[in-house]
Amino acid sequence: MTVIVRDLRADARDDLEGFARVRHLALPYMVLTPESLAHDLAHMHPDAHYRPLVAVADGEVIGTAQVHLSHESTEPGQGNVNVYVHPEHTRRGAGGLLVRAAEEHLAAHGAVKLYAWVLDEPGNRAFAERHGYRSSRSAHFLRLDLADGTLPPLQDPPPGVELRRGSDFSDDPRPLFELDSETTMDEPSDVDTEFTDYEAWLDETWRHPLFSPELTSVALVDGRPAAFSAARTDGATRYGTVMTGTARAHRNRGLAKLAKNDSLHRARAAGFTQAFTGNDTGNEPMLAINKWFGYEVCATEVRYVRELG
Known part of the structure; x- marks a missing residue:
């Protein structure tokens, strides 16, 4: 049974649905839809050289790779290779073919260091190490039952x-861009990120089909955004907070917790039944906040790094 690797076709609904299905089966802790994939293909910044790949066998998508440069990094040449294979189609060579194609693409566009998130399971970690990657930091996926669980009172x-x-800023989202930029710079990461392109942020974040300005909560101090909890949803049952942070001048006042609690309560009232988030394992303040809400760790992934010769 031959496996081929090719580009994801934005105009092919079967490709988009197959990519989303494989990602959901392999990584059910992140929200992704065919519509969000199409949006990323159309709006990702050209400097990212974004190239999603699929591995196909007998006409079925059995593997995926999200491949791009970290164009917002302060250090050039940082590439990302995130590969996932359908759990029922592993050990058929799809993962290796995807990695090779991704590495060739990124190297051709100047990448000197590649990063990959790998689920913290023996088979996955062994696969990464066989391909020359070494382990680095780790992060948790966390889940909260919104349907039957309890939330702290408002x-x-x-x-x-x-x-x-967040929707209150629809006429002028720039204050949220500035807050997102400041808090993202302080997130624990192997790659420093600096948002400087407002128009790109509008395309990739504010107008993203998964982003929910209605469920995003913002804490204002003296009329200016000081903390926020940004929400994404699949439009059905799954809700995720993709960034929760506080401006440096207002930290240690509980404002991020206040904003996130407001967003969670409104998500539950809107009918969402599962809440997901993610945290670097070394981000103890945010882990403590999520534990207070009732989140539980449901999986761990490890960041792997490979330097190109």
Whole structure:
């Protein structure tokens, strides 16, 4: 049974649905839809050289790879290779073919160091190490049962603090861009990220089909965004917070917890039944906040690195 690797076709619904299906089966802790894939293909910044790949056998998508440069990194030449194979189609060579194609693409566009997220399971880690990758930091996926679980009660904002929805900034999202940029720079990561392109942020974040400005919560201090919890959903039952942070000048006041609690309560009221998030294993303050909400670790992934000669 021959396996071939090729580009994901944005105009082929079977490709988009197959990619999303494999990703959901291999990594059910992240929200992804065919529509979000199509949006990424159409709007990812050209400097990212974004190239999603599929491995196909007998006309069925059995493997995927999301491949791009970290164009927002302060250090050039940082590439990303995230490969996932349908759990029922492993050990058929699809993963190796995807890795090879991804590495060739990134090297051709100047990558000197490649990063890959790998589920913390013996087979997956052995696969990465056979391909020359070494382990680095790790991160947890966390899940919260919104349907049957309990949430901490809603709290009134302290004096001088106001809670708003992300959608309240629809006429001018730039203050949220500035807050997202500042907090992202302080996130634990192997790759420093700096948002400087407002128009790219609008395309890739604000207008993304998974992003929910209605369920995104923002804490304002003196009328300016000071903390936020950004939400994405699949439009059905799954909700995820993809970034929760506080501006440096307002930290240690519980504002991120206040914003996230507001978003979670509104997500549950809107009918979402599962909440997901992710944390670097060394980010103890955010892990403590999520434990307070009732999140439980459901999987761990390890960041692997390979330097190209």
